[in-house]
Amino acid sequence: MKPILNIQDVSKSFGKEQILSHIDLTLEQNTVLSLVGSSGSGKTTLLKIIAGLETQDSGTIYLHGEEVSNMKPQHRNSIYLYQEALLFPHLNVFENIAFGLRLRKTPEALLKQKVTEMVSFLGMETHATKMSHQLSGGQRQRVSFGRAMIIEPSLLLLDEPFGALDSVTREKMQVLFKDLAKQMQISAVFVTHDLKEAIVMGDSIGKITKGELTQFSDLKSFYNDKDSGIKKEVEFWKQFN
Amino acid sequence: MRQKRRYRNFSNLLFIAIVTLPVASGLVYALLYSLGFIGLLNKGFTTDAWETILLGKPFWSSLGFSFYIAMVTIIISLTVSLSIAISWRKNLNKGALSSLIYLPLCFPGTVMAFFSYQTLSKSGLLSRIGFQLGWIDDLRMFPSWINDAYGIGIIITSVLLITPFFIILFSNLYTSEKVEEYVQLAKTFGASKRQVLLKVTLPILLKKASVTIYLFIIFVMGSYEVPLLLGRQDPQMISVAILQKIQKYNLYDIPKGYAMSVLYVVLVIGVLFILYRKNKTFFKTEMKHS
Numbered sequence: 001m002k003p004i005l006n007i008q009d010v011s012k013s014f015g016k017e018q019i020l021s022h023i024d025l026t027l028e029q030n031t032v033l034s035l036v037g038s039s040g041s042g043k044t045t046l047l048k049i050i051a052g053l054e055t056q057d058s059g060t061i062y063l064h065g066e067e068v069s070n071m072k073p074q075h076r077n078s079i080y081l082y083q084e085a086l087l088f089p090h091l092n093v094f095e096n097i098a099f100g101l102r103l104r105k106t107p108e109a110l111l112k113q114k115v116t117e118m119v120s121f122l123g124m125e126t127h128a129t130k131m132s133h134q135l136s137g138g139q140r141q142r143v144s145f146g147r148a149m150i151i152e153p154s155l156l157l158l159d160e161p162f163g164a165l166d167s168v169t170r171e172k173m174q175v176l177f178k179d180l181a182k183q184m185q186i187s188a189v190f191v192t193h194d195l196k197e198a199i200v201m202g203d204s205i206g207k208i209t210k211g212e213l214t215q216f217s218d219l220k221s222f223y224n225d226k227d228s229g230i231k232k233e234v235e236f237w238k239q240f241n
Numbered sequence: 242m243r244q245k246r247r248y249r250n251f252s253n254l255l256f257i258a259i260v261t262l263p264v265a266s267g268l269v270y271a272l273l274y275s276l277g278f279i280g281l282l283n284k285g286f287t288t289d290a291w292e293t294i295l296l297g298k299p300f301w302s303s304l305g306f307s308f309y310i311a312m313v314t315i316i317i318s319l320t321v322s323l324s325i326a327i328s329w330r331k332n333l334n335k336g337a338l339s340s341l342i343y344l345p346l347c348f349p350g351t352v353m354a355f356f357s358y359q360t361l362s363k364s365g366l367l368s369r370i371g372f373q374l375g376w377i378d379d380l381r382m383f384p385s386w387i388n389d390a391y392g393i394g395i396i397i398t399s400v401l402l403i404t405p406f407f408i409i410l411f412s413n414l415y416t417s418e419k420v421e422e423y424v425q426l427a428k429t430f431g432a433s434k435r436q437v438l439l440k441v442t443l444p445i446l447l448k449k450a451s452v453t454i455y456l457f458i459i460f461v462m463g464s465y466e467v468p469l470l471l472g473r474q475d476p477q478m479i480s481v482a483i484l485q486k487i488q489k490y491n492l493y494d495i496p497k498g499y500a501m502s503v504l505y506v507v508l509v510i511g512v513l514f515i516l517y518r519k520n521k522t523f524f525k526t527e528m529k530h531s
Contacts, residue, residue: 103432
């Protein structure tokens with residue numbers, strides 16, 4: 001199968017500090033790649049480069065086989081989602097979800113139908129007219145996903161989207177995202193600090209250490225990697241057994 | 242807990258003593274004066290002053306003129322300040338410009354009005370430059386921007402006075418409201434530069450600044466020194482018209498001046514009340530997240 005995302009030899013420095021060094025990465029269609037790494041390892045920079053919000057110093061990026069290395073973010077059809085839901089504060093839930101469709105000048109009847117379906121799928125029927133500040137953290141994040149998914153992006157770039165949520169809401173959101181990704185056949189790169197979340201969410205896993213990426217072909221090889229930290233975590237929990 | 246309550250009660254009392262009481266007393270005094278209960282030449286209760294004000298043209302034309310000046314000033318000022326705050330964003334946060342932007346705030350209204358007079362009048366700096374460059378044959382050919390019927394001098398001076406406030410406000414809001422992150426998000430959704438501006442940047446900044454904008458409209462409508470120096474006798478802005486009635490030699494005009502001031506305050510409070518009824522969070526600076 002042709003990969004949806006193919007990154008070849010991408011490097012990036014800020015001043016004298018090398019953030020990313022000769023990154024190679026591939027992502028198959030309709031799969032999720034979990035990207036783990038410590039703070040400041042370059043995960044966010046890599047995501048922003050893929051989205052077109054940062055420019056790489058060298059290397060090439062292909063989306064659907066087309067080179068997009070110097071393409072503006074507007075034309076990449078890759079949505080970058082922050083840790084914060086970033087719902088537009090001047091729009092209600094319905095209009096937030098409709099945002100991307102309105103940009104594409106979708107006919108009003110079709111727009112209403114699609115947004116209503118999405119609102120219903122997210123279980124937000126009773127909140128459709130509420131503003132962002134009237135929602136809980138989990139509800140805001142759900143709307144944020146709905147807003148992204150409704151325009152059927154080629155690629156979803158998620159930068160620790162559940163980082164600010166409590167553990168219960170976080171698990172619910174993981175299930176919701178998996179359902180949405182499966183139903184809408186989404187391809188995504190999912191950045192997280194949480195190893196368990198990385199395994200739950202990803203079909204494959206990549207790890208960035210000091211700007212260098214190791215991509216594991218499957219979850220088993222990530223588990224077996226001595227530097228992944230998984231075995232340490234398993235040992236930690238075993239002591240309570 | 243008890244101490245906290247005591248502190249809150251004390252704060253409320255202090256607020257009433259310093260803010261509410263003097264304003265309310267002034268209003269009551271003005272109302273009593275306008276109805277003939279008090280005052281130098283009072284003859285007991287009468288609605289003469291109110292009838293003259295409500296049924297006559299001067300109050301309403303002054304109010305309309307003040308509203309026109311305030312709206313034109315705010316629209317120009319918002320356009321200029323938003324353009325500067327958005328396009329010079331990086332320069333406004335560091336370097337000389339970040340300090341220079343505060344400089345116009347040091348000018349009192351009177352000084353700025355004199356500066357405008359020296360620059361914009363028929364015998365002013367611009368007129369003389371135009372004459373020296375041969376653009377006009379006579380200083381009198383220079384357009385009337387001071388003491389003119391359209392209040393151009395008042396508008397220009399008010400714009401110069403309030404635009405720095407808005408530049409600083411929008412520049413700070415851009416950072417505190419994380420507008421850059423919304424902009425980047427919108428770009429990945431496919432928004433063009435124009436769409437980012439019209440559907441993201443402007444709505445977020447204007448919505449957040451709406452209370453301040455409304456208050457500045459009221460501030461410009463009620464300004465005194467600038468229209469006194471740069472305006473003309475007819476039409477007059479509301480503060481000038483009221484003060485002239487109260488301070489003129491004709492003592493019979495004083496109740497009319499007080500009636501005008503009470504009516505103006507009632508109208509402004511009425512508008513604010515309607516805005517509050519339409520949006521209960523109107524006067525809240527912080528929103529509680531659930």
